[in-house]
Amino acid sequence: MRWALFLRAVNVGGTGRLAMAELRAALEAEGARDVATYIQSGNVVLAHAADDPDSLARWAEGVLTQRFGLETAVAVRDAAALDAAIGAHPWAATGAGNQVHFAFFSGAAQADAAERLARCCTNGEEVQADARALYLYTPNGIGRSRLNGQLDRAVGRPVTVRNLNTVRRVRDML
Numbered sequence: 001m002r003w004a005l006f007l008r009a010v011n012v013g014g015t016g017r018l019a020m021a022e023l024r025a026a027l028e029a030e031g032a033r034d035v036a037t038y039i040q041s042g043n044v045v046l047a048h049a050a051d052d053p054d055s056l057a058r059w060a061e062g063v064l065t066q067r068f069g070l071e072t073a074v075a076v077r078d079a080a081a082l083d084a085a086i087g088a089h090p091w092a093a094t095g096a097g098n099q100v101h102f103a104f105f106s107g108a109a110q111a112d113a114a115e116r117l118a119r120c121c122t123n124g125e126e127v128q129a130d131a132r133a134l135y136l137y138t139p140n141g142i143g144r145s146r147l148n149g150q151l152d153r154a155v156g157r158p159v160t161v162r163n164l165n166t167v168r169r170v171r172d173m174l
Helices: 019-029 051-069 077-088 113-118 152-155 162-174
Strands: 002-007 035-036 043-047 073-077 100-104 126-128 134-138 158-163
Touching: 002 051, 002 158, 002 162, 019 035, 019 043, 019 051, 035 162, 043 162, 051 073, 073 077, 073 126, 077 134, 077 162, 100 162, 113 126, 113 134, 113 152, 134 152, 158 162
Parallel strands: none
Antiparallel strands: 002 043, 002 073, 035 043, 100 134, 100 158, 126 134
């Protein structure tokens, strides 16, 4: 089965330095096949025998720790889950692929995550949620939004964020 892996905090803001060629080689050495990456921020597509996303996330997190000493969360989705996420966000009419963001995580979010984050929407932002993702609209950029620093706490677990353009591109790679 083909899977998309979204690594948290890799090559962002000078933290989590990880060369994508080394990452691809390590994942293949540990049993993945047909590994490809998209840009330098921890977007991976691969084939693996795992039958559920959370076990594959734990496997990938173990590879990152063992091979690179990097302890970071990994969110895993298959093509159907990415299609559902792309179809579920309510801002398709905006056409702004860099202003719509997906906050991915393993497991389920706290039931009130979107409500808690709504309090941080002070600059035109909007938040929607389902069991496996948060959908963020940040018309002035995610970097300027108060949402950015509150996601993990609201969800109750580590979150990794990608914009709609990146999610579409990774989906196309599957």
